[in-house]
Amino acid sequence: MAEEKVESVTTDEVDSEYKYNFHWDLDFSLNIGEVNRKFFEAMKDKRILGNTCEECKGLFVPPQPICIECYEETDEWVEVEQHGVVESWTVCFREWGDLPEPPYITAAIRIADSEHTMLHFIDDIEYEDHNDLNQKLHKGTEVEPVWAEEREGHILDITHWRPVE
Amino acid sequence: MDRVAIAGYGIDGFAGDADGRSGVEMLQEASLTAFEEADISIDELDAVSYTGQDTYDGSAISDGQKVMPAGGYRKPFMRIQNGGGTALHQAAATIRSGKADVISIVANDFVEADPNVLSWSSHEALYHRPFGQNHEQSFGLLETSLLEERDITREDLARTAAKNYEAAAENEVAHRREGYTTKDVLESEPIVGPLTELMTVPQSFGAAVIIIVSEEVAKEKDNARAWLTGTGLRTGRYKYRDMSERLKQPNLEKAASAAFQEAGVGIDDIDAAEVAAYSPGLELTSYEALGLCDRDEGTSLVEQGVTASDGSFPVNLSGGPLATSPPSTGGIYRLIAGTQVLEGKLGDKDAERVLVADNDMHLGEPGRTDAVLVLEGGAA
Numbered sequence: 001m002a003e004e005k006v007e008s009v010t011t012d013e014v015d016s017e018y019k020y021n022f023h024w025d026l027d028f029s030l031n032i033g034e035v036n037r038k039f040f041e042a043m044k045d046k047r048i049l050g051n052t053c054e055e056c057k058g059l060f061v062p063p064q065p066i067c068i069e070c071y072e073e074t075d076e077w078v079e080v081e082q083h084g085v086v087e088s089w090t091v092c093f094r095e096w097g098d099l100p101e102p103p104y105i106t107a108a109i110r111i112a113d114s115e116h117t118m119l120h121f122i123d124d125i126e127y128e129d130h131n132d133l134n135q136k137l138h139k140g141t142e143v144e145p146v147w148a149e150e151r152e153g154h155i156l157d158i159t160h161w162r163p164v165e
Numbered sequence: 166m167d168r169v170a171i172a173g174y175g176i177d178g179f180a181g182d183a184d185g186r187s188g189v190e191m192l193q194e195a196s197l198t199a200f201e202e203a204d205i206s207i208d209e210l211d212a213v214s215y216t217g218q219d220t221y222d223g224s225a226i227s228d229g230q231k232v233m234p235a236g237g238y239r240k241p242f243m244r245i246q247n248g249g250g251t252a253l254h255q256a257a258a259t260i261r262s263g264k265a266d267v268i269s270i271v272a273n274d275f276v277e278a279d280p281n282v283l284s285w286s287s288h289e290a291l292y293h294r295p296f297g298q299n300h301e302q303s304f305g306l307l308e309t310s311l312l313e314e315r316d317i318t319r320e321d322l323a324r325t326a327a328k329n330y331e332a333a334a335e336n337e338v339a340h341r342r343e344g345y346t347t348k349d350v351l352e353s354e355p356i357v358g359p360l361t362e363l364m365t366v367p368q369s370f371g372a373a374v375i376i377i378v379s380e381e382v383a384k385e386k387d388n389a390r391a392w393l394t395g396t397g398l399r400t401g402r403y404k405y406r407d408m409s410e411r412l413k414q415p416n417l418e419k420a421a422s423a424a425f426q427e428a429g430v431g432i433d434d435i436d437a438a439e440v441a442a443y444s445p446g447l448e449l450t451s452y453e454a455l456g457l458c459d460r461d462e463g464t465s466l467v468e469q470g471v472t473a474s475d476g477s478f479p480v481n482l483s484g485g486p487l488a489t490s491p492p493s494t495g496g497i498y499r500l501i502a503g504t505q506v507l508e509g510k511l512g513d514k515d516a517e518r519v520l521v522a523d524n525d526m527h528l529g530e531p532g533r534t535d536a537v538l539v540l541e542g543g544a545a
Contacts, residue, residue: 019277032291036291062291062292064404068402087310087405087406087407087408088307088309089309090302090305090306090308090309090357090358092297092302092305093354093356093357094281094356094357096281096297097297099296106297106298106306108405108408115406116404116406117404117405118292119292119293119296119298119405120296130355138313139310139313139314139408154295155291155292155295156295
């Protein structure tokens with residue numbers, strides 16, 4: 001028997017090029033539910049709906065099935081004015097799938113007097129350098145939707161929002 | 166209430182790739198170290214808590230694969246997706262209920278994939294994903310608000326990041342150890358809003374394990390490295406709402422309040438903290454949420470070096486998530502780092518009590534669960 005201990009093969013000796021590469025390309029399908037269906041159906045007709053909590057009267061655009069504060073169902077629907085204010089916004093510099101060529105702007109927009117905001121693109125802003133945007137977009141900037149000519153009941157039936165002139 | 170002790174821990178990491186090793190191999194190495202340090206045999210282990218996230222480790226099938234290296238065969242093997250802080254909160258409750266005396270909390274990060282796609286795929290499908298929303302963009306929204314609403318500048322964000330990188334340079338297991346300066350941070354690639362690449366977290370790979378034991382076992386074996394004296398856990402609202410309110414991090418504040426109450430201490434009794442802040446502005450406002458300073462005073466703490474490695478209240482002696490951010494393992498690592506601070510193995514702070522603030526915001530900010538834990542020096 002050898003006197004010197006033979007060391008086991010350690011993981012440090014494994015060639016790091018040995019990788020198992022794989023790709024997932026699965027089709028998923030989600031039931032969007034009655035509340036979202038009603039919202040998206042209205043968008044086909046260029047209407048924006050919200051729903052309210054009977055208890056606290058809070059308005060939710062986009063709608064939600066229950067008021068998170070009161071834990072009450074939000075059964076009452078209202079069509080809201082097509083007007084929003086920017087709660088926050090950010091310029092995206094990374095290229096991302098089939099999204100707009102960067103830099104593009106996503107924003108959290110408070111529609112009507114909603115308790116929460118809706119994410120969407122903001123466009124139609126003239127600027128040369130993204131730093132210019134600091135002067136042109138602010139919390140509270142008023143925006144309006146720009147509708148797609150063909151609509152199919154999807155959040156992108158509004159192509160983007162733009163500052164109100 | 167009976168105390169719970171951290172008796173041992175093991176780390177295998179951290180870097181920008183897994184260096185050719187599998188998740189099983191990394192977890193095994195970390196587990197064996199933790200068992201040895203804790204003086205705990207596999208027969209004494211009552212249960213395992215695994216903090217893997219579906220998004221980052223594929224599927225529940227990998228749970229089964231991790232039972233072996235974690236030593237969980239024929240024992241309860243629980244899975245918690247909110248991270249290490251939540252796992253410790255729950256595991257400690259299990260021990261205090263008398264259901265177990267020894268629990269191992271384990272995690273590893275080994276699957277290499279685009280972190281932006283992973284984060285995006287876990288965001289809400291109808292209203293967020295169509296806009297490419299991911300963790301970086303969610304932090305971009307917050308940081309844009311922070312700069313507009315508060316007297317805080319991009320230089321303040323960069324200075325806060327650099328403070329973390331300075332600490333990470335002294336931490337041998339940190340991922341980013343280059344000691345980036347404020348200038349480096351400002352001049353790195355713009356990513357989203359005011360955030361540059363060095364203001365966003367890397368995706369780190371590795372494994373970490375901690376073994377916690379009941380007070381009875383800790384005293385019998387004299388193996389307490391740190392005592393867990395307080396825990397708090399809170400879940401916040403999903404969807405973007407009032408950004409001013411979100412910046413205050415009320416969820417973190419409530420979790421900290423619960424932890425302080427249980428430990429019978431306040432922020433003035435804490436000597437250092439490890440905070441899961443995934444962008445620099447969130448670290449600054451976490452100082453307020455934890456009671457370390459009043460509104461808008463966070464930048465002063467960084468400027469004056471209060472929260473630096475050699476400051477009076479070091480935050481993130483490990484370098485924090487900006488330096489090291491394994492998605493599933495980060496929470497456990499923060500707990501280990503907190504323990505190491507108490508042991509004098511990380512930083513030079515002579516600390517008796519360390520706060521660890523963990524959360525599950527690696528995937529983004531719109532929904533979050535915060536876990537705050539108070540650790541006190543060991544010795545039974």
